[in-house]
Every structure is written in structure tokens, then in C-alpha cells.
Amino acid sequence: MKRKIMIPVAVGVVAIVAMGAYLLIGEHENRGRGVEIYGNIDIRQVELAFNDAGRIQHLDVEEGASVHPGELLAQLNAARYADAVERAQGQMRQQRQLLAKLLAGSRPEEIVAARARVAGAEADWRNAVINYHRARVLYRRHYVSRESVDDARRTLDATAASLREARQAWILAVKGPRKEDIAEARAALQADEAALALARRELADTRLYATAPGVVEDRILEVGDMATPGTPVFTIALNNPVWARAYLPETRLARVAPGMRAYIENKDLPGRRYVGWVGYVSPTAEFTPKTVETTELRSQLVYTVRVYACNPTGALRLGMPVTVLIPPQSGSVPLPAHPCRS
Structure with a gap:
């Protein structure tokens, strides 16, 4: 009786062990093949x-x-943009000459001329002083009227003002332009240079x-x-590099990461495999698009994966259905700054 009971139990144990072994072997073989997903070459x-x-x-x-x-x-x-460049160049040259003039300061001849005007103003003032004093003396002796004294006084005041003006002009000639005037001219030159750069940019455009x-x-x-x-x-x-948009089931999400090596194949290009890399894995799950064929049910959630590949011959056409193979234990691909440039 015990032997009859043990036989079914032993058969059950053997079946369970066989099923477990089958699943383990199947999972090992599946991992050995890597991840295989399906998608299309993105239209960019x-x-x-x-x-x-x-x-x-x-x-x-x-x-x-x-x-x-x-x-x-x-x-x-x-034509219009070339004329604008020439006009901006002329304005910039004019302002540059003005700034150079201010930076150079007064010429020696200008300083000498200003000093000479001071000397002339001083002579006029001294003569006006003498005439004024003479008019006062003559007025006290009743040889001239009060009006003559007033006229001599106005002449003296005018020559004194002219002397002060000549002296200030001489001081300014010696000091040269104000620093504020130089700064204003320099800022105007920068504005003209920017206007020229813009005109050249518009011409290039x-x-x-x-x-x-x-x-x-x-x-x-x-x-x-x-x-x-x-x-x-x-x-x-855009056809180089191309993007393959594929959809990854949630059960395989842990086996794919950005930077992993991948291969792109198409059934109409037998024997040709394009080396690529995983560039993007969506952080958000979505339902499988109806246009994508997978071995899993369409109702399950998937994650969008974008796989890049160089396409130097243009054989991978936009919209083409492709198979993406991601080998097991793929490492990150060291990529140059421009991976598809020769």
C-alpha cells in the first residue's frame, strides 16, 4: 500500500524537477541569446x-x-545686405578716426596758437586798463563826459572776459580731450562695430x-x-545616424540600459547587421502600439527604446521595420564626439 502511494509522489516530484529544469534551461538560453525587440527606423x-x-x-x-x-x-x-555692410563699414571707420583724434589730444601747433591768443587778450586788457584810468582822470578835469568813462569801463570788462576765455582755451588745449568724451567715442565705436557684425551676419544669412x-x-x-x-x-x-524606435517588455527592462551595444537587422537585408548602441530608455511605461508585433500580449506595458546606428550607405530607410538585438551582458560603448563621421 505504501509503495502504491510513493509511486505517484515520486512521479510528481520528478515532474516538478523536470519542469524546473526546463524553465531554468529555457531562461538560460533566452539570456544567452540576449534581448530581441522589434520596431521601425524613426523618421527624422x-x-x-x-x-x-x-x-x-x-x-x-x-x-x-x-x-x-x-x-x-x-x-x-x-544686394541690399551688401549695401548695408558697406554703410556700416563707413560709419565704423568714421567713428574710429574720431576716437583716434581724441586719443591723440591737442597738436603742438594748437597749443601754441592758444597761447598766442592769450597773449593777444592780455595786451588788449592792459590797453583797456590804461584807457579806463585815462578816462577817469580826464573826467575829473571835466575834459570828457561821464559816458566816455562808462564806455572805457565796458571795454575793460569785455577785454577781461576775453582774457579769461583765452586762458581757459589754452588750459584745455594743454590738457587735451576729457576722459568722458573719449569713453563716449569708444562706446560709439563699439556700437558701430556691432552694427557692422550684424550687417555681415545678415549678409551671410x-x-x-x-x-x-x-x-x-x-x-x-x-x-x-x-x-x-x-x-x-x-x-x-536625416539618415546618418538613424534611430530605431522599439518597445521593450517590462520583464526585460532590467537587462537593457543606455550605452549598451546593440545590432539592427532587417529581413530584406539578409546578412547585413548594423552595429549600434542604446541611446535612450523611456522612464514611463505605455501600452504596446498596435503597429508593433511582439511575442507578448498587446495589453502588457512596454517601454520605448531608442537605438542609434550609423548608416553610411543609406540602406536603412526611414520607416523600415527592423529587429533590434541587444547581446547579453553588454557594456557601454565608448563613442567619439561624432560617432558617424569618417
């Missing part, structure tokens, strides 16, 4: 527009053309350059159109 675009208003003079690229950073794509009619590598997806304006700031001229599709 840049809309390029002029910073200035003007009529488009020429466009250098067509739709579908590949562009690289710094490549000239379009240009406005720059009549040229439109590519800001990133990509493909011209749309040419919105044409030659002769009036461009304004904020109105796109081109739409550039």
Missing part, C-alpha cells in the same frame, strides 16, 4: 529656412539629392547651408519665390 526631418527675407536667387539641389553639413543649398539676392547629413525630401520653394524667416525652403530627411 529638418526643415531648413532662411533667417532673412528676400527673393531666392538660385537653388543648388534637387529632391533626392544627398547633402552633407556645410553644403550650400540656396541663396537669396544679397542670405546663403542657406545644410546642417546635417541627409537626403533632400522636399523642395518647397523655387527660384524667384519670396522667402521669409521661418518659411521652409527644403525638408531634409
